[in-house]
Amino acid sequence: MALNTVYVTSKILEYAPKEAGITRVEYEGPNIAVYSTNPAVLIQHGYLLTEIANKLKKRVIVRPEPDVRLPVEEASDKIKEILEPQGKSPDCYFDPVKGEVVLYLNEPLNSSLTPEISLDIVSKTRWFPTFRRYSPPLSMTIKKIFSVNSYIEKERRKFLLGLGNRIFRIPMNPSRDVRLKVLGGGQEVGRSAFLFSTSETNLVVDFGIKLGVSSRMHAYPRVDLDEFNLDELDAVIVTHAHLDHCGLIPFLYKHGFEGPVYSTEPTLPLMVLLQLDFIEIAKRNSQTPPYTVSDVEKMIYHSISLKYGQVTDISPDVKLTFHNAGHVLGSAMVHLHVTEGVHNVIFTGDFKYSPTMLFDAAYSNFTRGETLIMESTYGADEDIAPARSEAEDILLTEINDILGKGGKVLMPVPAVGRAQEVLVLFDNLLREGKMTETPIFVDGMIDESNAIHISYTEYLSSDLKSLILDQGINPFLSEHFVNVENASQRDEAMDDKPCIIVSTSGMMEGGPVLEYFKKFAGDEKNTLLFLSYQVSGTLGRRLLDGMRNVVMAEKDKMITLNVNSNIKKIDGFSGHSDRKQLMAYMKRTAPMVKNLFLVHGEPLKTTSLAQNARKTLRINAKALQNLQTVPLT
Numbered sequence: 241m242a243l244n245t246v247y248v249t250s251k252i253l254e255y256a257p258k259e260a261g262i263t264r265v266e267y268e269g270p271n272i273a274v275y276s277t278n279p280a281v282l283i284q285h286g287y288l289l290t291e292i293a294n295k296l297k298k299r300v301i302v303r304p305e306p307d308v309r310l311p312v313e314e315a316s317d318k319i320k321e322i323l324e325p326q327g328k329s330p331d332c333y334f335d336p337v338k339g340e341v342v343l344y345l346n347e348p349l350n351s352s353l354t355p356e357i358s359l360d361i362v363s364k365t366r367w368f369p370t371f372r373r374y375s376p377p378l379s380m381t382i383k384k385i386f387s388v389n390s391y392i393e394k395e396r397r398k399f400l401l402g403l404g405n406r407i408f409r410i411p412m413n414p415s416r417d418v419r420l421k422v423l424g425g426g427q428e429v430g431r432s433a434f435l436f437s438t439s440e441t442n443l444v445v446d447f448g449i450k451l452g453v454s455s456r457m458h459a460y461p462r463v464d465l466d467e468f469n470l471d472e473l474d475a476v477i478v479t480h481a482h483l484d485h486c487g488l489i490p491f492l493y494k495h496g497f498e499g500p501v502y503s504t505e506p507t508l509p510l511m512v513l514l515q516l517d518f519i520e521i522a523k524r525n526s527q528t529p530p531y532t533v534s535d536v537e538k539m540i541y542h543s544i545s546l547k548y549g550q551v552t553d554i555s556p557d558v559k560l561t562f563h564n565a566g567h568v569l570g571s572a573m574v575h576l577h578v579t580e581g582v583h584n585v586i587f588t589g590d591f592k593y594s595p596t597m598l599f600d601a602a603y604s605n606f607t608r609g610e611t612l613i614m615e616s617t618y619g620a621d622e623d624i625a626p627a628r629s630e631a632e633d634i635l636l637t638e639i640n641d642i643l644g645k646g647g648k649v650l651m652p653v654p655a656v657g658r659a660q661e662v663l664v665l666f667d668n669l670l671r672e673g674k675m676t677e678t679p680i681f682v683d684g685m686i687d688e689s690n691a692i693h694i695s696y697t698e699y700l701s702s703d704l705k706s707l708i709l710d711q712g713i714n715p716f717l718s719e720h721f722v723n724v725e726n727a728s729q730r731d732e733a734m735d736d737k738p739c740i741i742v743s744t745s746g747m748m749e750g751g752p753v754l755e756y757f758k759k760f761a762g763d764e765k766n767t768l769l770f771l772s773y774q775v776s777g778t779l780g781r782r783l784l785d786g787m788r789n790v791v792m793a794e795k796d797k798m799i800t801l802n803v804n805s806n807i808k809k810i811d812g813f814s815g816h817s818d819r820k821q822l823m824a825y826m827k828r829t830a831p832m833v834k835n836l837f838l839v840h841g842e843p844l845k846t847t848s849l850a851q852n853a854r855k856t857l858r859i860n861a862k863a864l865q866n867l868q869t870v871p872l873t
């Protein structure tokens with residue numbers, strides 16, 4: 241039995257009005273769920289829930305009893321009827337486990353009317369509405385997540401109840417020991433994975449794959465260790481949706497993991513998109529993927545999505561909070577608070593400590609954080625990026641120049657992150673009349689990733705949010721953008737005329753960018769233009785390092801490609817902090833940090849940054865290695 245269930249129930253019954261019809265109280269994952277036959281009453285007395293939550297120091301949520309909810313189709317009709325006077329016709333997606341309905345609207349609802357309309361919907365349907373803005377059509381990945389969660393409703397419900405009892409269990413071994421073990425991402429970029437342990441809890445932060453490496457020993461996190469026991473793992477926490485941080489999470493479910501994976505709301509659909517594509521690419525290359533679609537589905541129904549700043553119990557002695565990392569949509573810094581403040585740990589994940597087109601700068605207002613585990617991708621002396629405006633000027637001149645000479649610009653970009661950054665920039669430059677007008681072909685999963693971005697506008701920078709919500713402009717849908725959806729559009733992009741092609745994958749490890757590259761590489765008028773970091777071993781990195789004869793698969797045979805096109809990288813667009821920003825972040829957090837560990841960087845970059853931090857900031861910074869274990873308390 242979990243901690244104090246009887247006490248919790250009696251407290252709630254004591255505070256709540258009789259007419260709310262409270263039937264039961266359950267631990268549901270990290271929350272306390274109060275079931276009611278008349279949930280509208282509890283909404284009207286919202287302050288009561290806040291009081292109860294404050295008393296219990298737990299998150300309390302209201303759930304309508306399943307047998308008082310209107311059947312889904314009737315509820316859907318009723319909701320449309322309620323919203324009709326507002327001129328809105330939402331797409332409704334029901335979550336039967338939670339009794340919630342997400343209403344997708346292509347125009348925002350007047351915010352002053354939202355509380356009243358929500359209450360009306362709860363009273364008449366006994367489903368709780370959440371309003372989301374989007375540009376049709378709705379992302380296929382988001383639809384897939386809804387469908388997985390409703391067809392395995394029973395398993396998901398069982399999982400959440402079991403998890404609740406596990407999180408609120410009475411601690412068995414209270415002690416003050418806290419440890420960190422590096423499973424991957426120590427003095428390397430790729431396969432980030434950290435095992436964080438207290439005497440009571442075992443957590444994994446990130447579980448990525450290293451691309452461009454064929455042996456499993458070097459591509460997967462080091463889980464071939466006695467300390468790593470899936471049965472004793474309480475949870476997986478994901479910082480953001482890039483494969484080097486989340487690429488192997490379904491692999492854990494394949495091998496029997498049954499615990500939760502915590503992420504921010506947009507990270508879930510973005511990582512599902514990348515993982516499903518990863519399976520496809522492996523199959524296309526005649527390789528066996530490390531997991532199947534059904535393992536990704538298992539991960540989906542074990543997922544718990546949180547908002548930035550939402551403090552959440554994830555075990556008897558650890559609370560988790562995500563904060564904006566400014567790197568990609570939903571990217572998060574992970575703050576772990578161990579028992580009554582014994583210790584506080586911050587994992588930065590990948591982060592950008594300055595504003596970009598898409599996001600505000602990474603969060604830095606932590607009040608407690610004795611241990612900081614920080615990325616160091618651009619940690620070397622020379623990794624000083626030009627100012628953003630300077631980088632934009634360089635890019636603009638470069639592109640106008642290539643197009644003016646009749647060439648094509650091929651830009652390999654990751655589907656999540658740089659793709660949206662570059663599209664928003666091109667949209668701006670075209671609207672300001674600065675960039676030569678030309679078709680911009682967008683190929684790969686970028687369109688789907690854009691659809692996810694537009695469903696989570698609250699995670700975008702204030703400027704972009706106001707452009708989308710107040711001015712009704714969708715910056716991912718400029719009239720100059722052509723989404724490549726069929727062979728004839730791809731042929732058009734490949735003809736002789738100048739154009740720009742923005743395509744995945746970002747490090748040229750697969751995806752349609754390779755087809756364009758084969759076609760354009762021979763012509764010196766064309767340019768292969770990188771804006772993002774290229775991991776060593778990938779084709780992108782080898783080309784940047786000077787390789788000009790490339791052996792590639794073409795249908796069933798191998799061909800050698802002589803590369804005559806220009807190959808360039810423009811710095812200043814990265815979603816990572818440069819050396820100056822990394823130093824600034826360390827300086828900002830220095831007063832509270834006792835242990836500073838640097839990870840996620842090539843050996844020379846990580847060690848150089850650690851040295852500089854010790855010398856100029858007098859901080860005891862250390863570069864961690866894979867398999868190293870460090871005590872934190």
Ligand SMILES: [Zn+2]
Nearest residue numbers: 480482567590
């Ligand atoms: Zn990343």
